[in-house]
Amino acid sequence: MIALTLDETRTLAESILRHNGFSEPHVKAVAEVVWAGERDECASHGLWRLLGCIATLRNGKVVADAEPELIDQAPAIVRVDAKGGFSQRAFQMGTPVLVEKARNSGIAAMAINHCVHFSALWSEIEVLTEAGLVAMAFTPSHSWVAPAGGSKPLFGTNPIAFGWPRVGKPPFIFDFATSAVARGEIQLHERAGKAIPLGWGIDADGQPSTDPSAVLNGAMLTFGGHKGSALSAMVELIAGPLIGDLTSVESQQYDAGSKSSPYHGELIIALDPKRFLGDAVDHHLARAESLFEGIQGQGARLPSQRRYDARERSLRDGVKITEKLYEDLQALLV
Amino acid sequence: MIALTLDETRTLAESILRHNGFSEPHVKAVAEVVWAGERDECASHGLWRLLGCIATLRNGKVVADAEPELIDQAPAIVRVDAKGGFSQRAFQMGTPVLVEKARNSGIAAMAINHCVHFSALWSEIEVLTEAGLVAMAFTPSHSWVAPAGGSKPLFGTNPIAFGWPRVGKPPFIFDFATSAVARGEIQLHERAGKAIPLGWGIDADGQPSTDPSAVLNGAMLTFGGHKGSALSAMVELIAGPLIGDLTSVESQQYDAGSKSSPYHGELIIALDPKRFLGDAVDHHLARAESLFEGIQGQGARLPSQRRYDARERSLRDGVKITEKLYEDLQALLV
Numbered sequence: 250m251i252a253l254t255l256d257e258t259r260t261l262a263e264s265i266l267r268h269n270g271f272s273e274p275h276v277k278a279v280a281e282v283v284w285a286g287e288r289d290e291c292a293s294h295g296l297w298r299l300l301g302c303i304a305t306l307r308n309g310k311v312v313a314d315a316e317p318e319l320i321d322q323a324p325a326i327v328r329v330d331a332k333g334g335f336s337q338r339a340f341q342m343g344t345p346v347l348v349e350k351a352r353n354s355g356i357a358a359m360a361i362n363h364c365v366h367f368s369a370l371w372s373e374i375e376v377l378t379e380a381g382l383v384a385m386a387f388t389p390s391h392s393w394v395a396p397a398g399g400s401k402p403l404f405g406t407n408p409i410a411f412g413w414p415r416v417g418k419p420p421f422i423f424d425f426a427t428s429a430v431a432r433g434e435i436q437l438h439e440r441a442g443k444a445i446p447l448g449w450g451i452d453a454d455g456q457p458s459t460d461p462s463a464v465l466n467g468a469m470l471t472f473g474g475h476k477g478s479a480l481s482a483m484v485e486l487i488a489g490p491l492i493g494d495l496t497s498v499e500s501q502q503y504d505a506g507s508k509s510s511p512y513h514g515e516l517i518i519a520l521d522p523k524r525f526l527g528d529a530v531d532h533h534l535a536r537a538e539s540l541f542e543g544i545q546g547q548g549a550r551l552p553s554q555r556r557y558d559a560r561e562r563s564l565r566d567g568v569k570i571t572e573k574l575y576e577d578l579q580a581l582l583v
Numbered sequence: 584m585i586a587l588t589l590d591e592t593r594t595l596a597e598s599i600l601r602h603n604g605f606s607e608p609h610v611k612a613v614a615e616v617v618w619a620g621e622r623d624e625c626a627s628h629g630l631w632r633l634l635g636c637i638a639t640l641r642n643g644k645v646v647a648d649a650e651p652e653l654i655d656q657a658p659a660i661v662r663v664d665a666k667g668g669f670s671q672r673a674f675q676m677g678t679p680v681l682v683e684k685a686r687n688s689g690i691a692a693m694a695i696n697h698c699v700h701f702s703a704l705w706s707e708i709e710v711l712t713e714a715g716l717v718a719m720a721f722t723p724s725h726s727w728v729a730p731a732g733g734s735k736p737l738f739g740t741n742p743i744a745f746g747w748p749r750v751g752k753p754p755f756i757f758d759f760a761t762s763a764v765a766r767g768e769i770q771l772h773e774r775a776g777k778a779i780p781l782g783w784g785i786d787a788d789g790q791p792s793t794d795p796s797a798v799l800n801g802a803m804l805t806f807g808g809h810k811g812s813a814l815s816a817m818v819e820l821i822a823g824p825l826i827g828d829l830t831s832v833e834s835q836q837y838d839a840g841s842k843s844s845p846y847h848g849e850l851i852i853a854l855d856p857k858r859f860l861g862d863a864v865d866h867h868l869a870r871a872e873s874l875f876e877g878i879q880g881q882g883a884r885l886p887s888q889r890r891y892d893a894r895e896r897s898l899r900d901g902v903k904i905t906e907k908l909y910e911d912l913q914a915l916l917v
Contacts, residue, residue: 322689322858322859322861323688323689323855323858323859324658324659324687324688324689325658325659325688325689325690325691326688326689326690326858326859353658354657354658354659354660354688354691355656355657355658355659355660355692356659356660356690356691356692356852357659357688357690358689358690358854358859360859383820383821383825395881395883396877396878396881396883397883398882398883398884399878399881399882399883400881400882401877401881403874403877403878403881409814411813411817413817413820421816421820423810423813423816423817425810425813427810472807472808472810473806473807473808473810473811474806474807475886476757476759476761476806476807476811477807477810478883479745479757479759479886480743482755482757482874482878482886483745483747483757485874486717486747486755486871486874487717487854489870489871489874490867490868490870490871490874491717491854491856491859491860491867492859492860493859493860493863493867496870496873496874498873498874498877518690518852520692520821520825522825524656524657524660525656525657525660525692525694525825525826525827526825526826526827527656529827533824533825533827534824536823536824536830537820537823537824539830539832540737540816540819540820540823540824540830540832543730543735543737543832544730544733544737544816547729547730547733547734547735547737548732548733548734549729549730549731549732549733549812550732552809552813552816
């Protein structure tokens with residue numbers, strides 16, 4: 250294993266992105282979320298993702314110097330047209346406007362359009378909880394997942410994320426795919442030659458399968474049966490047609506077999522507790538703590554606890570990556 | 584079985600509510616959703632619910648003549664204080680303001696406070712999709728459900744509902760509990776002396792159980808493991824402290840063993856596709872239809888299809904209720 254400080258992680262990410270031709274705003278914005286992924290030991294959203302970023306660039310599926318355009322769509326809606334660039338820069342540009350609109354109106358939405366998206370949603374949610382807002386985020390992906398009762402890929406892995414600001418504590422945040430598992434989890438099983446549990450997916454004939462390759466060529470399933478399937482459809486609708494952007498099927502078609510990151514939109518909703526509660530905001534945010542105590546007091550975990558524990562470790566001790574990954578990353582600097 | 588026309592259903596509901604002392608606005612508002620439940624063959628939200636309504640009144644847990652107060656909380660937030668009455672009248676009062684705010688701002692929220700809530704959320708969502716809006720609704724209930732990894736009741740059955748307006752077709756609507764099943768489903772098994780499947784709940788010692796009585800005295804489980812549990816926590820937060828209202832634990836405490844309907848709040852979010860999309864709204868709403876075709880084209884069902892089929896039947900043929908229910912209802916008119 251190769252040991253890196255978190256600063257070295259960021260510098261490495263920035264160097265790779267810069268060397269491969271990304272403009273400086275994209276270098277900074279993308280390196281920031283890669284750094285955060287590594288810091289929280291979300292390996293699949295850390296330095297490893299840079300391999301996919303550069304592959305997407307070389308496939309011609311992302312614009313390295315896109316300058317997003319901010320559109321003041323409505324009193325409580327801001328749109329950011331990412332112009333084919335990675336989503337992070339668009340998110341950075343739009344966020345101050347979203348925050349201002351949420352504080353003015355009480356609730357507001359940000360639609361990011363025409364972006365290439367690979368990052369976890371929690372890193373975006375956390376920016377909003379730091380501003381004292383409650384936030385939700387939704388985005389489609391590529392069509393890999395069958396609807397409940399169906400047998401053909403239609404939905405993306407369609408994550409839903411939510412954040413709640415806590416006073417003096419890390420925020421309550423969850424961020425999960427509406428598929429039974431992440432696609433990468435099935436790919437890891439395939440690479441390791443291991444069977445997957447029933448319930449993750451079906452083969453091309455629509456039959457339940459424990460063969461990762463058969464499922465990757467068939468369809469993944471949603472979590473929680475018809476309920477997860479309904480939520481996945483909601484994500485398609487509100488982060489697709491509602492914001493004038495692609496569904497997962499359309500993103501897949503646009504990809505045309507290049508296996509690049511999805512190209513589509515994202516919807517973020519922010520709610521301001523101060524506008525909902527006025528002077529009573531401190532009282533009610535304190536009441537929310539009793540819910541967290543009720544969860545942890547019976548030995549259950551809060552959704553992001555593992556990340557926050559990892560963060561504490563990484564900030565103190567740095568991180569470790571495999572030599573193979575380190576070599577693959579160095580190869581992107583040649 | 585007793586056959587009733589849908590008009591007779593409504594008249595019967597109104598008579599019972601009026602006879603038991605509800606003020607005329609509540610009579611009309613509650614009878615409307617009971618009628619809609621019967622029409623869509625959602626028996627648990629139809630005439631049967633009137634038994635619970637009247638029991639709640641006799642327990643002193645609902646105000647029969649509450650006059651809700653409308654509060655213009657923020658440019659995109661309307662609050663309705665139901666003053667201890669059933670939620671329906673508050674929803675009716677607030678909805679025109681919510682619709683106006685969504686059309687002005689693009690997105691808006693309605694918080695209903697201090698209401699007694701027993702109706703399905705789909706009937707509320709449908710009012711908003713009829714206005715051409717996309718809508719979401721959330722409400723806690725009583726604390727019956729353990730968080731994933733825990734063993735003690737903390738969450739309510741905490742439904743999430745969503746609606747999408749369709750041109751010339753019934754809306755795409757889902758409305759489901761974040762518990763594995765509705766509490767009534769477990770009660771039905773108990774009454775029939777039947778075992779329940781594993782995964783619905785745990786006994787008072789936190790052990791998985793197929794005994795409905797043990798689970799009713801232990802804790803229900805969420806659907807979809809930790810993901811459903813995270814969603815349930817979200818509902819507690821955004822339809823509880825965020826709107827200054829009770830969590831499911833607090834609602835349970837307020838109930839003090841009377842087994843009345845939950846007393847708490849509800850959060851409804853409405854989004855206006857016209858404000859998100861401007862002139863392109865028709866184009867993108869038409870694109871959304873390809874998603875529904877993708878679901879139905881592979882033999883899967885849309886979430887509300889069963890209700891819409893039932894509606895067609897009921898509007899044509901009327902409905903049938905058991906003699907036992909008819910007698911129980913007649914007894915409320917004495």
